[in-house]
Amino acid sequence: MKVTKKPLVLISVILAMFMGAVEATIIATAMPSITADLGGFSRYSWVFSSYLLMSTITVLIYGKLADLFGRKIIFFIGVSLFLIGSFLCGISSSMEQLILFRFIQGLGAGAVMPIATTIIGDVYQGEERAKIQGYLSSVWGISAISGPAIGGIIVESIGWQYVFWINIPLGIIAMVGIALFLHETEQKKQANVDYKGAILVTVILSSLLFWLVEGGQTFQWLSIMSVTILLVTILCFTLFVKVEKQAIEPLMPFSIWRNKTILYANLISFVTGVILIGMSSYIPMYVTGVMGQKAIVAGFTLTAVSIGWPLASTIAGQLLFKHGAFKLSLVGTIFLVVGTFSFVFIQSTLNPFFIAICSFLVGIGMGLTSTSFTVTIQNAVTYEQRGIATASNMFMSNFGNTVGAALLGMIVNETYKKYLNDNQSNYDLSVVDQLLNAETRKSFMLEDLSFLQTGLDNSLHMMFLVLFLFAVISFVLVFGLPKKKGA
Incomplete structure (x- = not known):
């Protein structure tokens, strides 16, 4: 009988998670350059939202399929789609193409994080699982440490296309490692895939996202189109609940949500996903368009998130069984509140190092909460439900990312448009494309540049205030977690 080689499986999983996490940080640093090259600032949030939409929709499907057919085959499918999407993103010649290929990339990304985390949950047990999941969670931090810095260097040297292509060797090595060193017991379950639930989730999230991103642009908020989209979303959600209660193998088994740990951990994960x-x-x-700094400096300010993240994740993995998820999560949300509150007061004249400090505080909060939730959720269910339980937490985090990208994009766009209209300016949203490019920024008269940067500053501060409100909500939700020691 073949035996799973834990250390080599762990290395393969880390590579896969690093690949998925690096994508989030590198693309953020590269987006000002991408927007300046391809244009289309009004579709800025779609580059994030398209990827997040597909990964959010598919994370539940992949989680359920992993419980039915085993982790390996679903992992291979997901990583393969992710790599195909990454290659295509790199050859995009327009913002519309990039958004389309990000859909493909997201289709695969939905499998990478939850299946990788589930594999570790299967291979390791007890306190060892808590420690390993802590290390695994810190992959987000390590990737962000290198991601923004690498992204900034790549953008300024060989071009933004390579921020996508860097995923390809990592994904291939991860698949080879899982193929050779992970050995599963053969799955005997009869497959009863919840296709109705999957279709309804797709419609719900797609319509909600379209309403948030395009509202106020393609259609007015108070219009027949707007009301119709909301009614479709509500109707499909009602049908989804009914379908899930009747399904043999529901995409989202509501029974796991009766566990208070899973319920509140997932709600907080949604909120932190927005942040x-x-x-x-x-x-x-902000760093590029308002402060006028280079991409590599913007990368540095994001890097600080992940210096705090791996430190906190490692500590959480060590202390979880001793102090319990409630205490660690409470401390984590306090850091989130303080960090996001600090962003409300940043100014364009400040040294970027101050922004890095604020990011570091948020990273501490993210590390403490994410590790606590992953381990406690996996310990709260049996092997047969571990895949979907883990996926439910990833789903809520991704859902928070998806809603956040759309909601915050709407806030920034609407605030900036109002600023331009109130000042009777001849500029429109497309001017931000020029603000994010160091060369085109030089073409503005000093007075115009100051006016436009002030508007962008105001818009982003409004968004930072919303992030602070979400952090406060996460702090309140923590008190719903069971106040017990152990995981």
Whole structure:
């Protein structure tokens, strides 16, 4: 009988998670350059939202399929799609093409994080699992340490296309490692895939995302189109609940949500998902467009998130069984509140190092909460439900990313448009494309540049205030977690 080689499986999983996490940080740093090259600032949030939409929709499907057919085959499918999407993103010649290929990339990304985390949950047990998941969670931090820096260097040297292509060798090595060193017991379950649930989730998230991103642009908020989209979303959600209660193998088994640990951990993960996407999407924009700094400096400010993340994740893995998820998560959300509150007061004249300090505080909060939730959720269910339980947490985090990208993009766009209209300016949203490019920025008269940067500053500060409100919500939700020691 073949035996799983844990250390080599762990290395393969880390590579896969690094690949998925690096994508989030590198693309954020590269987006000002991509937007300046391809244009289309009004579709800026779609580059994030398209990727997040597909990964959010598919994470539940992949989680359920992994429980039915085994982890390996689903892992291979997901990584393969991710790599195909990465290659295509790199050859995009327009913003519309990039958005389309990000859909493909996201289709595969939905499998990478939850299946990788589930594999570790299968291979390791007890306190060892908590420690390993802590190390694994810190991959997000390590990737962000290198991601923004690598992204900034790549953008300024060989071009933004390579921020996508860097994924390809990592993904291939990860698949080879899992193929050779992970050995699963053969799955005997009869497959009852919840296709109705999958279709309804797709419609729900797609319509909600379209409403948030395109509202106020393609259609007015108070219009027949807007109301119709909301009614479709509500109707499909009602049908989804009914379908899931009747399904043999539901895409989202509501029974696991009766566990208070899973319920509140997932709700907090949704909120922190909004915070994370807001920071990773718009801090580079602030540093580049408002402060006039280079991409590599913007990368540095994001890097600080992940210096705090791996430190906190490692500590959480060591202390989880001793102090419990409640205490660690409480401390984590306090760091999130303090960090996001600090962003409300940043100014364009400040040294970027101050932004890095704020990012570091948020990273501490993210590391403490993410590790605590992953381990406690996996310990709360049996092997047969571990895949979908882990995926449910990833789903809520991704859902927070998706809603956050759309909601925060809407806030920034609408605030900037109002600023331009109130000042009777002849400029429109497309001017931000020029603000994010060091060369075109030089073409503005000093007075115009100051006016436009002030508007972008105001818009991003409004977004930072919303992030702070979400951090406060996460702090309140922590008190719903069971106050017990152990995981």
